Amino acid sequence: MTTSLTAPAALTPLDTGYAAAVAPFVTTTTPRPDLVVEARSPADVVAAVRWAGGEGRAVTVQATGHQLLSDLAGSVLISTRHLDQVRIDPEARTATVGGGARWQQVIAAATPHGLAPICGSSSHVGVVGFCLGGGQLSRAFGTGADQVRRVRVVTADGVERDVDDTREPELFAALLGGKTGFGVVTEIEIALHPVTRLYGGGAFFPGEASPQLLHAWRAWVTTLPDESSSSVALLRLPPDPSLPPPLQGAFVTHLRFAHLGTAEEGAAILAPMRAVATPIADMIDEMPFAAIDAIHADPTDPMPIWDDSTTLGALTVDAVDALLAVAGPGVETPLIMAELRHLGGAIAHRPPREHDAVAGRDAAFHLYALAPMFPPVAAMAPAAARSVIDALRPWATGGLPNFQGPAAGGRLGALWDGATLAFLTGVRESYDPDGMFRAVGLR
Numbered sequence: 001m002t003t004s005l006t007a008p009a010a011l012t013p014l015d016t017g018y019a020a021a022v023a024p025f026v027t028t029t030t031p032r033p034d035l036v037v038e039a040r041s042p043a044d045v046v047a048a049v050r051w052a053g054g055e056g057r058a059v060t061v062q063a064t065g066h067q068l069l070s071d072l073a074g075s076v077l078i079s080t081r082h083l084d085q086v087r088i089d090p091e092a093r094t095a096t097v098g099g100g101a102r103w104q105q106v107i108a109a110a111t112p113h114g115l116a117p118i119c120g121s122s123s124h125v126g127v128v129g130f131c132l133g134g135g136q137l138s139r140a141f142g143t144g145a146d147q148v149r150r151v152r153v154v155t156a157d158g159v160e161r162d163v164d165d166t167r168e169p170e171l172f173a174a175l176l177g178g179k180t181g182f183g184v185v186t187e188i189e190i191a192l193h194p195v196t197r198l199y200g201g202g203a204f205f206p207g208e209a210s211p212q213l214l215h216a217w218r219a220w221v222t223t224l225p226d227e228s229s230s231s232v233a234l235l236r237l238p239p240d241p242s243l244p245p246p247l248q249g250a251f252v253t254h255l256r257f258a259h260l261g262t263a264e265e266g267a268a269i270l271a272p273m274r275a276v277a278t279p280i281a282d283m284i285d286e287m288p289f290a291a292i293d294a295i296h297a298d299p300t301d302p303m304p305i306w307d308d309s310t311t312l313g314a315l316t317v318d319a320v321d322a323l324l325a326v327a328g329p330g331v332e333t334p335l336i337m338a339e340l341r342h343l344g345g346a347i348a349h350r351p352p353r354e355h356d357a358v359a360g361r362d363a364a365f366h367l368y369a370l371a372p373m374f375p376p377v378a379a380m381a382p383a384a385a386r387s388v389i390d391a392l393r394p395w396a397t398g399g400l401p402n403f404q405g406p407a408a409g410g411r412l413g414a415l416w417d418g419a420t421l422a423f424l425t426g427v428r429e430s431y432d433p434d435g436m437f438r439a440v441g442l443r
């Protein structure tokens with residue numbers, strides 16, 4: 001059964017299909033919008049926004065559900081997950097991507113042309129959500145936002161606009177990093193790069209070696225060229241039979257590395273880290289770009305978790321010791337992961353436009369903590385994740401919009417400096433004077 005919205009049809013919580021249409025990847029919060037509209041064309045998005053405007057309803061947007069900032073209560077949720085078409089222009093080296101497509105669809109379409117997009121650690125994540133939040137991983141090519149050439153967005157007045165650096169440039173600049181509150185993106189055009197192979201992967205070391213590894217990593221990353229990206233995570237893995245036996249239920253240090261260059265160069269750059277300890281498994285080698293998920297090996301099944309994060313201005317010896325004190329060997333904690341990502345390189349380069357809404361450009365590292373929200377440790381998860389962030393508070397500089405979850409309490413405003421936040425607020429007020437899209441994330 002569907003309700004009688006004029007167009008398009010919407011599902012209420014009583015309708016079959018509602019639960020599937022709102023389902024998030026992080027299942028800690030159950031989304032409960034009043035209505036969900038599953039858009040199957042940009043015209044559906046226009047119709048839904050015009051209807052919501054006429055009714056004075058708040059509108060929220062979801063593509064893959066990888067980031068839920070609130071339970072969406074009281075809103076009309078527009079799901080873009082069916083807007084997942086991808087077109088490649090091999091001459092221009094661009095991909096034109098629907099508002100609900102995932103990176104894996106872009107990778108699959110671009111690979112036969114010898115091209116690759118600048119995605120994050122998981123290709124299951126949505127292209128638009130990643131780019132609107134900045135999108136940090138590649139020190140070689142910069143942020144996801146930096147790859148965007150054009151955006152088609154339905155604003156609160158129900159108009160679908162094509163915006164870029166010359167057409168409505170302020171809205172374009174605000175979308176690229178401002179994350180939320182501007183409209184529903186129906187299509188995005190991004191740059192692709194001639195990358196088919198890289199030297200990369202992950203190596204698992206014993207958790208007990210984490211003090212030596214983290215201290216060595218801290219010094220080693222400062223020597224890396226922009227072509228090399230790396231992160232390191234302290235993982236307390238579940239006793240999952242799908243994992244290789246030495247990793248089941250193990251406490252490990254996971255070193256991740258990607259180098260855009262030859263295997264010889266990559267191996268030479270990595271050699272000092274390989275010399276620190278004997279790995280349980282070393283899977284870093286030359287690999288096709290299309291296998292990029294293997295580097296971080298992020299989970300692909302929905303699950304309830306609590307996460308917390310911060311950017312860091314520096315990673316000193318004391319900062320590493322502070323991290324080890326809350327997540328290192330011998331610590332009893334429900335944490336699944338405490339992760340450090342090396343930022344900088346091209347991520348730090350501002351694009352040549354007046355306004356740059358990408359938060360955290362100046363940060364040197366990103367710290368992320370994650371704990372499971374299931375019994376018997378669920379009640380301890382928020383405090384465990386917070387303890388990691390609190391331990392490195394002296395080096396904290398802010399945060400990245402893409403890594404905000406329930407711990408942010410819907411408050412993203414503090415992630416931008418005052419001038420950038422004032423710019424974003426001005427653009428939001430100009431395109432959405434009644435606050436239709438301001439239901440989440442903007443306090």
Ligand SMILES: Cc1cc2nc3c(=O)[nH]c(=O)nc-3n(C[C@H](O)[C@H](O)[C@H](O)COP(=O)(O)OP(=O)(O)OC[C@H]3O[C@@H](n4cnc5c(N)ncnc54)[C@H](O)[C@@H]3O)c2cc1C
Pocket residue numbers: 025061062063064065066067068069080099100119120121122124125126127128129130132133134135136137179180181183184185186298299402403
């Ligand atoms: C396993 C995993 C790995 C990750 N790795 C990285 C990483 O390496 N680097 C990084 O920067 N981030 C990373 N992220 C974070 C990720 O980029 C964000 O969670 C992003 O918002 C996901 O977008 P989505 O569309 O998949 O999720 P959704 O939950 O569907 O969307 C999240 C938000 O994005 C906005 N949005 C999405 N689609 C649209 C649209 N069509 N129009 C308007 N607004 C839209 C909305 O504000 C929405 O609330 C990772 C997340 C996970 C779960």
